[in-house]
Amino acid sequence: MASVTGAASMGMTCLSFKPSKVPIHGVSKLKSVSFSISGKSLPSLRMQPGSSRFRVSCAAKAETVEKVCEIVRKQLALPEDSAVTGESKFASLGADSLDTVEIVMGLEEEFGISVEEESAQSITTVQDAADLIEKLIEKKGA
Template sequence: MSFVSISSKPSQLGFKICCSAKEAAIQARKETVDKVCSIVKNQLAVPDGTPVTAESKFSELGADSLDTVEIMMGLEEEFNITVDETSAQDIVTLQDAANLIEKLVTEKTE
């Protein structure tokens, strides 16, 4: 999946147009992490004010094995993907989940 990002920035000669597929990919990854954090926060009923970030570990957020399965099902539904059991066992942090989602979504669109 690739996106083109176009932005304008003031410069001495007027405006400069910048196109960056890399910037778009970074934004897409950030959106994936944000969705993962939101789904996990809702699924685990994490209290307001409790930080949930890409570096958060499922276990630190209080997720047991059943919670983790339910979270993975929610992520599969949200991103229209299927996560095999072997891949799911390697997920420790929310970033791990987001990385796997990005990989599966990319494979699906190729």
């Protein structure tokens, strides 16, 4: 059986995923696993191509995710209490391609970054946007 173990130390959360040797119906095509604890998004685990291992993708800081949520709510004219989380897909929130371009422009302005068109096209969720923002800010500071 697949199992997930976790440990917390010094304010950080560590997770590991061990797939079982016994096939579990529907798990053979598993590509990613996401976790949340008390509504807080944790890093996603994604299957490495050509492997049976998962890798942890770097998750943006909670503050960055929340700021992206605020910008998305504002751009899409959603109520402040609407459920927008890291896992929220722009399309599921009612965004079309023009809305997505305007969201990216708002993020560029807010965070003082420049998002290349190729990168912008890969953003489909709030978490994708927040992760990209932190990556660009890190590059900018280097």
